[in-house]
Amino acid sequence: MILDLDIGNTLSKWRLKDVASSEIRSRGAVWTREEWRPGADIPDLDVVEAVRISSVARESVLHDTVTLLRRQVGVVHVARSTPEALGVSCGYDEPGRLGVDRWMGVLAGYQLTGGCCSVDCGSAITMDFVLPGGRHLGGYIIPGLRLMKESLKLGTRNVAIDPDSEADELLAPGRNTVEAVNHGIYMSAVSAVNRIYSEVCDREGIALPLLLTGGDARVVSRGLRIPHAVWPDMVYAGLETCYPLTAAERAGRLAGAPLPPPVPPLEKVRAGLAFSMLL
Ligand SMILES: Nc1ncnc2c1ncn2[C@@H]1O[C@H](COP(=O)(O)OP(=O)(O)OP(=O)(O)O)[C@@H](O)[C@H]1O
Ligand SMILES: CC(C)(CO)[C@@H](O)C(=O)NCCC(=O)O
Ligand SMILES: [K+]
CATH class of the missing domain: 3.30.420.40 (ATPase, nucleotide binding domain)
Known part of the structure; x- marks a missing residue:
């Protein structure tokens, strides 16, 4: 084993x-x-x-x-974060400082899609970008759902967002403190992923496949309108690509890999961005 x-x-x-x-x-x-x-x-x-x-x-x-x-x-x-691995060059000034979970996600995502935005919804929500050709741009770190809630100190920390809630309910205005906090942080996480994805795709002139992992991936997924795929084992898949041990791994088949998600037309991403800037 x-x-x-x-x-x-x-x-x-x-x-x-x-x-x-x-x-x-x-x-x-x-x-x-x-x-x-x-x-x-x-x-x-x-x-x-x-x-x-x-x-x-x-x-x-x-x-x-x-x-x-x-x-x-x-x-x-x-595993360690390195300046270069498996055709990907790390975007950090000091590659060793990039969280290795992020690096594993980037390497797995690149293997699957040949260029992507990888999002890890854990204690922190991290977003990383790697372009076709293997240039990792760096990324973003924001507090995760649990941390955001704890930082408010409104006595709502023990009332977790039900991971099975429908996005429609979570996006509606809250009618008590727990709802207001849960819906607020949910909205901020989903909006941040949306906005960051769109900004970077716009800057780089390319729409990239979007991949999600982490404990809160499923619930965040439900609020996102951009096409994407959830890959619970994405960090593990990074370990598989770095240290292939089984026949399937050596053949490049990564466990639990989703189908690469469809990529929205760049014009549509840009239109969404322009719309959010008008408001
Ligand atoms: N059983 C659980 N225990 C704790 N957190 C859970 C559980 N199920 C879902 N979660 C959610 O998962 C998030 C933590 O996700 P994950 O397990 O990916 O994080 P992590 O181990 O803290 O990762 P990292 O520290 O690398 O960001 C929490 O914000 C929480 O809302
Ligand atoms: C951001 C976390 C905590 C996410 O798990 C982890 O990737 C980490 O500790 N990273 C080091 C800092 C960085 O990635 O810049
Ligand atoms: K993690």
Whole structure:
């Protein structure tokens, strides 16, 4: 089995992948705490022959995790953001400072589409752009839905947005504090994704396929009118492209990859932008 780890600020997610069949056997998530160690909700390391890690937690958390895993597993790959990988050049002045989860998303997105906008709706909402030809432009970081809500300190932090809510309801004016906060932050996240996508496509003169991942991807997806695809395993797919271990991965087939989303005509993106500027 391959153990893939996506260590985030809020949650550490894992999945077990069968080397022979390339199937995902199980998955789970644990809160990212002081240290990460195998426990009741962590898979049995005896069956694991290789580990691949994307981590944006503190370096000490990663260090402890790797030390522990190396005692039991022969192969441990730790992904890093680099100036260049798999035909993509990093847009950051200091590539090592780009969150490696973002870099994994960019590499997976580029592999799937040959140029895209990748959005990760997690603790933070990040947006990255990579053009056909492989130039990553850099991106944007805004607080995620949960963080935005917590920062308001209106006593609504424990009332989460129902991930199954309809976008129409979430976009309507709230009629109590919880609704006003939830609908407000939802609207700000969806508007930001919309606006940033349109601005960058306009600047660059190209409409790009839009890909979404992260814990809040599904609910944000429902409020977006731009065509896009949701790819829950996008960060893991970045690990697959960097460290291919199964036959399917070596052949470039990424687990759970959606069909590349249709790209709107650039004129339509520009018209939407012009409209929002008129108001
Ligand atoms: N079971 C859950 N526990 C915590 N957050 C959840 C859960 N299900 C959905 N969410 C939502 O997912 C978001 C966190 O997403 P995700 O798991 O992608 O983030 P993360 O691990 O914090 O990633 P990063 O720190 O890399 O941004 C939260 O804003 C929250 O609204
Ligand atoms: C922005 C987050 C927290 C999103 O998970 C992560 O990618 C990160 O810690 N990035 C480092 C800062 C940067 O990407 O510029
Ligand atoms: K993340």
